[in-house]
Amino acid sequence: MKKIGILGSTGSIGTQTLEIVRENSDVKVVALSGNQNIELLERQIREFKPKLVAVYDEERAVLLKENVKDLDVVILGGMDGLVQAATHEEVEILVTAVVGMIGIRPTIEGIKCKKDIALANKETLVCAGHIIMPLAKEMGVKILPVDSEHSAIFQALQGNETKKVEKIWLTASGGPFRGKNQEELIGVRPKDALKHPNWTMGQKITIDSATMVNKGLEVMEAKWLFDIGIDQVEVIVQPNSIIHSMVEYIDGSVIAQMGTPDMKLPIQYALFCPERRGLGGERLDFKKLGQIAFEAPDMDTFFALKLAYIVGRRGGSLPTVFNAANELAVELFLKGEATFLEIMEIIEDCVTHHTVIENPTLEEILRVEQETYIRINNRR
Numbered sequence: 001m002k003k004i005g006i007l008g009s010t011g012s013i014g015t016q017t018l019e020i021v022r023e024n025s026d027v028k029v030v031a032l033s034g035n036q037n038i039e040l041l042e043r044q045i046r047e048f049k050p051k052l053v054a055v056y057d058e059e060r061a062v063l064l065k066e067n068v069k070d071l072d073v074v075i076l077g078g079m080d081g082l083v084q085a086a087t088h089e090e091v092e093i094l095v096t097a098v099v100g101m102i103g104i105r106p107t108i109e110g111i112k113c114k115k116d117i118a119l120a121n122k123e124t125l126v127c128a129g130h131i132i133m134p135l136a137k138e139m140g141v142k143i144l145p146v147d148s149e150h151s152a153i154f155q156a157l158q159g160n161e162t163k164k165v166e167k168i169w170l171t172a173s174g175g176p177f178r179g180k181n182q183e184e185l186i187g188v189r190p191k192d193a194l195k196h197p198n199w200t201m202g203q204k205i206t207i208d209s210a211t212m213v214n215k216g217l218e219v220m221e222a223k224w225l226f227d228i229g230i231d232q233v234e235v236i237v238q239p240n241s242i243i244h245s246m247v248e249y250i251d252g253s254v255i256a257q258m259g260t261p262d263m264k265l266p267i268q269y270a271l272f273c274p275e276r277r278g279l280g281g282e283r284l285d286f287k288k289l290g291q292i293a294f295e296a297p298d299m300d301t302f303f304a305l306k307l308a309y310i311v312g313r314r315g316g317s318l319p320t321v322f323n324a325a326n327e328l329a330v331e332l333f334l335k336g337e338a339t340f341l342e343i344m345e346i347i348e349d350c351v352t353h354h355t356v357i358e359n360p361t362l363e364e365i366l367r368v369e370q371e372t373y374i375r376i377n378n379r380r
Contacts, residue, residue: 002271003090005031005115007054007082007106009316010040012202013120013146013263017095018044019270031093033098036062045073051214052079052088056102060102068085076267079105086110093271095146099204100327101320101369104128104360111141117269120146124220126356127320127365144227144270149218151266152227152244152257158274160249162227169246169254170218171238172297175210178239180302188340190333207330212297215306217326220319223312230312235305242284263269304344307351315369319356324372325350332376350375 005023008014009032021027034041034056045053045068052074056063061077068075076084079102088105094110096103096233097120103121108131110117117136119125125132125169145151149170157165176195177185177342193210194203206213215235223230243267259265260282268279299306304326311322329346332338338346350372357364 005091012035013097054085082106116142125224156255158248165323167248212302220312324369
């Protein structure tokens with residue numbers, strides 16, 4: 001029996017992980033966490049019967065505790081609750097699917113307790129990769145990527161040495177505004193940016209895909225996951241999201257992982273790898289596919305992607321500024337308090353004016369996050 005915990009069980013990755021649990025009787029959910037959607041969280045508790053549930057919003061934790069008082073389950077609130085869920089003694093593999101930097105601390109604590117990490121929270125490595133990866137190595141913990149692109153790279157690396165890699169081709173769909181210039185992006189509304197052509201995802205990551213910030217974060221994440229130079233990671237647009245990423249080796253061979261756009265595949269592979277299990281859903285039909293097109297990303301229109309490479313090369317606390325500025329800028333855009341193009345402008349402003357800390361501690365990372373938010377709020 002594989003015993004798992006899921007941080008962020010009410011989000012897109014969390015709910016799809018639970019779909020996989022339904023289809024595999026040898027998986028037991030021990031711990032769950034959510035934030036706002038306690039109605040869905042209650043339904044999950046009643047179905048999967050976890051032993052511990054954390055709600056980051058402490059007021060909602062109190063409400064949930066009252067709603068499930070008929071059940072034998074511990075309900076905890078706040079960051080302490082997330083840490084308790086991540087470190088529960090029975091959890092063997094922790095799916096980190098929370099959105100944002102709140103995932104860093106519970107992930108670190110989970111690693112310290114020797115939990116394997118199925119990583120869907122890219123902010124963890126973007127901001128704290130220099131802490132996470134050495135700690136995972138020290139504790140003998142596996143970091144198993146859940147993002148479709150990083151899962152594809154992980155799969156293409158199986159049986160091969162990372163030092164034999166010449167380049168990683170990190171694919172991007174181009175998002176809903178592929179082919180548009182900056183002038184055409186003036187006046188873009190949230191409902192336009194949330195129309196991703198291929199994937200069904202949460203709001204934050206869908207907006208990140210539209211700005212291509214998501215791809216910049218993935219470049220930085222790949223550096224840590226695969227112990228590779230940031231300039232060995234090249235973004236290529238593959239509009240129909242059939243090839244999820246590719247690894248090019250020093251002999252010129254390129255190995256690609258392909259499939260339909262379905263997040264359940266990388267989630268399931270992270271939970272059971274190297275075993276492959278049956279998974280329902282649509283299959284690729286190469287006879288109907290016809291061709292697979294590629295194009296270079298437009299780093300002038302989507303200049304945050306170009307900025308991500310600069311940030312990733314510099315390192316230190318600068319990736320935290322990039323990530324934190326994006327988190328708040330996206331929130332402002334979704335509220336109608338910033339324009340689409342201002343998301344990238346806000347990131348650039350914060351990155352430009354930051355004094356880099358070379359090897360930030362977790363406390364310094366969290367302080368830099370708050371300082372970034374203060375700068376953005378002061379300039380409004």
